[in-house]
Structure formats: structure tokens, C-alpha cells
Amino acid sequence: MKKFFKILMVVVLIALVGWVVYYLYNQTKKSPVVFETQKPEVTNIIKKTVATGSIVPRKEIQIKPQESGIITEIYVQPGDLVTQGDLMAKIQIIPEMLQVNEAENRLAKARLAFENAKIEYERSQELYDNKVIPESQFLEDKLSFQTYQKDLESAQNNLELIKEGVIKKAGAQTNTLIRATTSGMVLDVPIEIGNSVIKSNTFNDGTTIALVADMGEMVFEGMVDETEVGKIKEGMQLLLTIGALDEEEFKANLEFISPKGVEENGAIQFEIKAAVELQEGSFVRAGYSATADIVLDRRDSVLTLQEKMITFKDDSTFVEIMTSPQVFEKRLVKTGLSDGINIEIVEGLSQEDEVKVPKS
Numbered sequence: 001m002k003k004f005f006k007i008l009m010v011v012v013l014i015a016l017v018g019w020v021v022y023y024l025y026n027q028t029k030k031s032p033v034v035f036e037t038q039k040p041e042v043t044n045i046i047k048k049t050v051a052t053g054s055i056v057p058r059k060e061i062q063i064k065p066q067e068s069g070i071i072t073e074i075y076v077q078p079g080d081l082v083t084q085g086d087l088m089a090k091i092q093i094i095p096e097m098l099q100v101n102e103a104e105n106r107l108a109k110a111r112l113a114f115e116n117a118k119i120e121y122e123r124s125q126e127l128y129d130n131k132v133i134p135e136s137q138f139l140e141d142k143l144s145f146q147t148y149q150k151d152l153e154s155a156q157n158n159l160e161l162i163k164e165g166v167i168k169k170a171g172a173q174t175n176t177l178i179r180a181t182t183s184g185m186v187l188d189v190p191i192e193i194g195n196s197v198i199k200s201n202t203f204n205d206g207t208t209i210a211l212v213a214d215m216g217e218m219v220f221e222g223m224v225d226e227t228e229v230g231k232i233k234e235g236m237q238l239l240l241t242i243g244a245l246d247e248e249e250f251k252a253n254l255e256f257i258s259p260k261g262v263e264e265n266g267a268i269q270f271e272i273k274a275a276v277e278l279q280e281g282s283f284v285r286a287g288y289s290a291t292a293d294i295v296l297d298r299r300d301s302v303l304t305l306q307e308k309m310i311t312f313k314d315d316s317t318f319v320e321i322m323t324s325p326q327v328f329e330k331r332l333v334k335t336g337l338s339d340g341i342n343i344e345i346v347e348g349l350s351q352e353d354e355v356k357v358p359k360s
Helices: 002-028 097-129 135-164
Strands: 041-057 060-063 069-074 087-092 177-179 184-188 210-213 218-225 237-242 249-257 262-264 267-277 289-306 311-313 316-324 327-332 334-338 342-347
Touching: 041 237, 041 267, 041 334, 041 342, 097 135, 218 249, 218 289, 289 334
Parallel strands: none
Antiparallel strands: 041 218, 041 289, 060 210, 069 087, 087 177, 184 210, 218 267, 237 249, 237 289, 249 267, 262 267, 289 342, 311 316, 316 327, 334 342
16 A cells, blocks of 8 residues: 555656646747838828917907996897997996086086177177177177077087987987997807996996907917927918817918917916918807917928837937848938828838838
């Protein structure tokens, strides 16, 4: 029995040693490395920088009242198209009691002066007709009468203007009717019927009745980082991608680069503006967020290769070309413009060459 166990242990030991040898042998065997290859392609290389911003109208006009008062009628709403002179709103003037009181006192004084001058004029007229006084004195009294008559009319008009915002003699001309000062689309009407509004004066910009803009002339306003602003200049072309219109791409021409930067989130940013080339049939709303690719340089229809397939060493640039299956040789190449992913191949490769793709 003991002999049997000894033989069994020997057999188990031999089997264990054999398994270990087999395992280690398999571990030392390496599968041959197979490299993929790729051919150069003819495509466009565009080197660009990115700016974020929004699309706004070039001209956005604030319509303000000419008199202070309360809104009684509103004739437009956002989205309406208006032309210069169109009626937009109506206000009821609420005069200040101090102004009314002063105007009434002025009118009363003017009326008294006029009535006195009228009596003097009528008396002079009678005396002149009877050849009692000379013509010069009569003309002097007549001039005084006419002057006081104009003062009375002026005082009456002033009181009417303060109370009603319009002079009866002015006809349709009135400060209570607010009209569009430019043609375009109404973007916003920030007031409601019953709101109090004030006119623009030395101490106040006045209440905005409506915003009107020409939606046919739009501008991209964005910010560029200080590390990129030195690479751009006026006249460069921008390719705009609008978030709400992601299937369309718009072109724009860079018009303005701010000479002064502002700090945002710890980085210095410079404002830029570019005129947007609107496409026929496309409606771009004011305030759309957009991303602008500023084209710094480009090459069209050139031979390109992925930059990761190129080895840079000292002043040399080379790739590995497959001469036979999985056999490669190094070849010097001359490169051009790069967009960070693809790079232009100027010399050293043809479209039929198969270039080794390095293992990542």
C-alpha cells in the first residue's frame, strides 16, 4: 500500500513539473506583431482658431417716448415688421401740477396784458381816425397789441402742450403718438398698457417702448483668447456654426478686433466682430449662440497623412513605407500645413504608398 502511494506521488509530481514547463513555454511564445497600413489621401487642410459668441443685428434701435405719461395703447408686438413713421404706441400725458399751475398763471397774465393792450389799441384807432394823434403813436400801440396777442397764443399753446401733449393748431402732429424712427423688425416690446414711461432727459435715458432692428444685416460678436489674437487680422474669413441651425454653415468677414482685452475667468479675451453672409431663405434670430472657426491658413486638394504616422527627429521628418508584406523602410518626407490631425505632404510620398500606422 505504501509503495502504491509512493508511485502515485511520483506520477503527480512528474505531471505537475510537466504542466509548469508547458505553461512557461507557452508564456515565452510571442505572437507576431502585424502593423496596419494607410495610404495618403487628397483632401483640404484648414488651420483655424475658434471663437465663441452670438449673432446680433448690426443696428438695433431703442424707440423712446418724447413725453412722459402712461401707455394707453400698444399697436405692435415682437416679430412685426415696421417702416419708419409707423404708429407703435400711444401715451396719455400726466402733467406735473407745478407745471400746470405755472402755465395757468402765465396764461392769466398774458390775457390781462392782451386785454389792456386791446383797449389801448382801440382807443388809439379812434383817435387816429379823428386825426387827434400822429400815425407813429398809432402804429406803436398797434405793434404792442399784436405782441401781446402773440404772447397770449403762446401761453395758451404752452398750457395745451403740458396738459394734452399736443397743440390744436398742430393737427396730426402730437407727442402722445409714438412712431417708429427706423424700419425693421420689432424684437421686443418691454412695456405693457398702463405702464408709466418717461422721456429721455439729462438725468435719465428714458423708457424703452420697443427695440427695432434690421434683420437683414447681422454681425457675429465673439471673444478670442490672447494666445490666438495675434494670429488674426481684419478681412479674414470666418466659418460660423450656429447652435440652433447646426445643419447650416455661414460665412463671415472679420471687421473688428478690439485693441483692448478684458479678463474673463482668469484669461484675457479680445472682442471681435464679423459681418455675416446670410443665406437666402434662412432666418437668423437675434441672440443665437454661434461658434466661429477663423481660417488662419488653408491648402485645397493636397496630399495629406495623419500626423500621428509621421516621426519627427531633429530636423528630419520621415515615415515607414511597406516594401513587402510587413517589411518596412524609412523614407524622408517634406511636410507643409497641419491642422493638428492631418498634415500636408509636399514631397516623398505618392497616393499609392502604404504607410505604417504606429501602435498606440
